[in-house]
Amino acid sequence: MKQVKFFLVALMAVVMGMSVTSCMNGEENNTVQGSLFVKVSPYDFPPSFVDAAGGKWIPTNATVDASKSMALISFQYDRTTVEPNATSINVTLVKDPYYFDKSHVTPTEPEVGNAPMYTLEPESYYGTIRGGFWNKDILILPLAYWYKKYNNTTEKEKYEAEMNAHSFRMYCDVATDFKDGVLTLTLVHDVNGGEEDVKRTDKNMDYKAFDISSVLSGIDGKTVNSVKVKVMENQSSDSYTDASEKLYNIEYKFAK
Template sequence: MAKFKIWMVALTLIMGVSFTSCMNSDNDTTRYGGTLAKVYSMYGVNYYFKTADGLTITPTSSSVAEIEARGFKFSEVEGEVVQIAYQWDSSVLEIPDNATEVSGVTLTGILSIDSPVEIVDNPGASNDSISDTPIISLKKEASSIYTYEPYYFDRTTLILPINYYLQTKPHSFTLVYYPNEEITDGIIKLYLRHKKSGDNMTPGSPTSWDYAVNGSSYLYWRSFNLQKILYSASSSLDKVIVVAEENPSSVDLKDTSTKTNEYTVEYKEIK
């Protein structure tokens, strides 16, 4: 997998699917961590992060300033879910496994995983989004222990683990809501649209899951803010159905083996 080329800004993101790493020798006290987290600030300064299970991570101001000096604007991702990587010296800072707050770590990388959400009154409208290639699946049986599937980061933020083929160009994803569509049992449907953006991938290409295993989780996990749908929908968004066009053996949307699958996602408070 080391030969895979990532076309995004080069950031050292030492994380895998578990979002943590302990690549240390016996004499090295540097520890590494990473996670998906939402960005917050105190009046536009003093940025910090919160994970879905309530962990607050506050990096040093100097490490935030260093990343901003590279051209990253924290103000543009405030309120969004991002993938972060950080490190600390365990001889100076101890972080217990059950910590609810982590402060003083050095932020080494940050990438947004936010994708757009569109409310489309009529199919084919100017803001409608149409897929041009299927995904593989929204559910991944990673092992006998772990299963990855759509979940709520919080009440208004949906996280989708999108497995798809890709080669050399980033793909785009949009979640579309049609408010005039008839709903059943008060549960709305959200349609995932996938565009390859000119990528020339094949079923033999690497998958977003392959990249995630090697640290580029932002290609696999995508975040969707449902806030504006909340204001227009007549029903609760504590449960939604995500509709996706899937094909594990072809990248052709019109292939006869392409199927439309539905995933019911229900909000559950993480404790």
């Protein structure tokens, strides 16, 4: 299972591109600490992280994985080294970046999945985790789903096969899924591969980003007032036949 507990509290505050920051104790201490969702900028030299406002975050103690799409970073920096109008900040990462995937929303009617979601609002020690828009195009969601737990050291092959078996796709047919300013997105969960006839009784959580830019282009400049995400959900078991439809409301602050 991916280790995301360290970052759970950050999602509730930083998914819109803001950072959770604080200064360490002491009036004269200039160390700023924070967490932030960022996009990987692979064409910078060296590759860097970019926030929703276009600012660059350049780690001084780690190399950015240019093959990844998005990340959640936890960092610190000396604010006395940052100019008032700086467009980039050199930071020290206090944890390894948590990388996650981004995919484009398919602008067609949804296909039928074969596995339910557990929830899009998982609970943690800090409270309920909810997704949101990073910018007008990119939606970040916490995905909680049923899986078969394996030890990633002693059962590495089975662990990797299980993690790779799960896929998540999002669809939106604007002809039917955009009405009165409300955009409805359908999230589909599929399980293909892994061990056959396995019962998935454990829960995993991961983040995934979805790019709705093609959908926005398809509505010809009409205003989106709110977004709903539709899923098939089952919080009792991994049975898809016993799953029921669930709608999640996502705030959209980018209406014209």
